[in-house]
Ligand SMILES: [Zn+2]
């Protein structure tokens with residue numbers, strides 16, 4: 666089961682980085698990428714160590730991730746900024762990229778750079794650039810979001826032997842890490858099918874790009 670969750674985490678990671686070409690090559694972006702790698706490493710660590718105390722996150726990041734091979738090398742800011750970490754419980758209604766789950770509870774991990782600020786600023790800048798992509802790339806990103814939602818439906822069913830009813834169900838139970846964004850401002854909807862389980866229980870639709878199975882680029 667954990668392997669499947671890892672695949673979902675990695676799929677989100679890859680879909681995030683596949684737009685890297687847009688982000689340019691300055692220190693701000695390299696620092697953001699470094700901190701996003703730390704975030705992804707901690708997520709993988711927490712999948713394997715579900716009972717890790719949030720108070721230990723900083724120690725895990727500074728020693729555990731590299732030693733445990735959740736990160737290939739220590740990450741740093743190219744401008745010489747220092748990283749600091751803090752956490753707070755995540756509310757039930759917010760699903761930011763920097764949310765992590767441990768011991769069944771969700772936390773927001775703040776990864777601050779003394780030069781470049783909080784990681785949310787980096788994520789927000791990247792999102793802005795994606796809204797400026799050509800429409801075919803926006804459609805491609807939307808399709809990959811809908812495939813991720815399909816995968817989450819399948820994982821939910823395998824774990825709970827019941828079908829997720831809504832996007833909120835997938836988010837609140839951690840099967841989707843963060844709310845997927847359609848860069849053409851579409852919203853995602855699950856339309857229950859007459860029969861079928863897991864990934865086959867629903868049609869996944871975007872209000873702009875349409876049904877995943879019928880979509881044409
Ligand atoms: Zn920095």
Ligand SMILES: [Zn+2]
Nearest residue numbers: 807847851871
């Ligand atoms: Zn869409």
